[in-house]
Amino acid sequence: MTLTALTLDPGRVSLAQLRAIHAGGVRLALDAATAAPMQAAQAVVQRIVDHDEVVYGINTGFGKLASTKIGHDHLAELQRNLVLSHSVGTGEPLAPSVVRLVLATKAVSLARGHSGVRLALADALLALFNAGVTPVIPAKGSVGASGDLAPLAHLACVLIGEGAAQLPDSMGGRTVPGAEAMRAIGLEPFVLGPKEGLALLNGTQVSTALALSGLFGAENVFASALMSGALSLEAIQGSIKPFDARIHAARGQPGQIAVAGAVRALLEGSGIVPSHADCGRVQDPYSIRCIPQVMGACLDNLAHAARVLVIEANAASDNPLVFTDTGEVISGGNFHAEPVAFAADIIALAVSEVGAIAERRIALLLDTGLSGLPPFLVRDGGLNSGFMIAQVTAAALASENKSLAHPASVDSLPTSANQEDHVSMATFAARRLADMVNNTAVVVGIEAMAAAQGIELKRSVSSPRSSVRIEAEFARIRERVAFVERDRYLAPDLEAMRLWALKADLPDALLNILPSHA
Known part of the structure; x- marks a missing residue:
């Protein structure tokens, strides 16, 4: 099948483009202009780490544990633990058409240049999309505040080589571990940097896609x-x-x-x-x-x-x-x-x-x-x-x-010891x-x-x-x-x-x- 090329300009993605993404048959790329703001935001995060400033989400715990400072040597572990601990979704997997929208809108959100993450993360999301690889995201488990934490954690798991993804028929059509899915598209699983796990989990992309x-x-x-x-x-x-x-x-x-x-x-x-x-x-x-x-x-x-x-x-x-x-x-x-x-x-x-x-x-x-x-x-x-x-x-x-x-x-039901009330x-x-x-x-x-x-x-x-x-x-x-x-x-x-x-x-x-x- 011939795919239609579609360039995503974060902040200006149209409803017609979103409908095309939902339907499939498109190949996505980020507008080249997104690289500079993403790199600038990542530099801000790196400066905070280098200066050992205490900033939520970068070198602290999360939710009710936000006042706990995390040492420099544990920052990568912090982000990985966040993703793993939040992967508690349940229910049937989201439909591939919905996951396509999740991948695209999460990439767009990161590419706005306010998340402080590497461009490579956004590119990897679109690489999964373009290869037709569908992360397995359970449909239930989000209350729609602090972001769609559990479902987005299942997406993030694939990027770090955990969780599972469905390969397209052209790759065998199997459900495989996240690491195998990443290698199937020519990428190694990520070791997350400061704030990157939180940026992947925080956001309304699953609710919005649904x-x-x-x-x-x-x-x-x-x-x-x-x-x-x-x-x-x-x-x-x-x-x-x-x-x-x-x-x-x-x-x-x-x-x-x-x-x-x-x-x-x-x-x-x-x-x-x-x-x-x-x-x-x-x-x-x-x-x-x-x-x-x-x-x-x-x-x-x-x-x-x-x-x-x-x-x-x-x-x-x-x-x-x-x-x-x-x-x-x-x-x-x-x-x-x-x-x-x-x-x-x-x-x-x-x-x-x-x-x-x-x-x-x-x-x-x-x-x-x-x-x-x-x-x-x-x-x-x-x-x-x-x-x-x-x-x-x-x-x-x-x-x-x-x-x-x-x-x-x-x-509404309060969560996280009434921090998220x-x-x-x-x-x-x-x-x-x-x-x-x-x-x-x-x-x-x-x-x-x-x-x-x-x-x-x-x-x-x-x-x-x-x-x-x-x-x-x-x-x-x-x-x-x-x-x-x-x-x-x-x-x-x-x-x-x-x-x-x-x-x-x-x-x-x-x-x-x-x-x-x-």
Whole structure:
């Protein structure tokens, strides 16, 4: 596979670049201008060591033990011990796509020139990335303050020849010890210098990577839900009038305006819309009529979260930070992931609402009194149950997401003998997004399948067709799942449509309103 070269300019890495990193297929390098500030910051740290000044993180203990001074002869051991003692994560390993973001954003953070570490460390992170070597990072064990200490320790372990990493298929695809993984990319394990272990462990990169992964998944199911909603509108022969641009301009909410415009673009040229202009229906149910208002609010949430996460992906979130203009090393709290936790929480709200309104449209399609379609979207009802229980599955998943959407950031448990007495829980806030996105993808996939069924139930040789964009998507759905003529084993169909919703291979009219595509 040909890899696209991508140069990372710390402080200016874009959301589109982060999405490309998450997807894979890129080869990363740091901008050459990063070398000088990194070297200058390392020189500040070395001066402190040479002058035997006492500075947290360089020659002291950590956390509650910060007042303990460490002798010069033990500084390398101090950093190694820090990494080893903090490698206490548990749970399944992070997905390779998430680890790619962790490697890239940790390299970017170090390359901001405030961590005081060698350029070689940042380069080694990108060497792992470029070789397709994935450090094994357990998903659980961080409270999102003092950085993502445990998961980042597992990453740092690989650099020092400990821990484990997954080799790519081209190298055998095995999980190997960290030392073997390093040698597989032509590097010897590092002996960490002053502050280097702490710099690798401190930071919000795991929480941020998980939240970005959740954001990209949320974007996909959001766009797919706009398509499935437009299909449902056509299936019930709903009104396009609530999508009139003047209505949304009168309110002024940007997401609402964008969503209404996207749906109008999808339905432009539809023959179904004018065919029922005089049907006498006054208003459609809210799940159809208020698509712009509900989905627009979700889009605004995603856009705000995206802005926060791009800033964080470019941030120096180490502690303490080195400032080369004055030669100071200052302790602060940039490791506290509260912004990431809030961003993840509002992504969760959006994902939950996307699934909730899609589930209501499924129920609408199945209710013959509201949709005008055969009960449960199948002929010979009674003998056949059609989509009856598929809607139950959608309801179960939409309900599950409502529980998962409870804000994680409102929780806090003190750690480190109350030195770290307020934490963000950002890692869990971000980690649960994968389950929520997957749940919503199933719901949206069921809606799209049900809407296609409804359109086909009303369709005859002479009946009008929808727009070019809707008909093209209808055909793509039919490539994945067949019309339900009679009851059959539907589980494979739901899986095929889940993948359809997650892939979001959709018209530009939808993709262009998403934060990472804009």
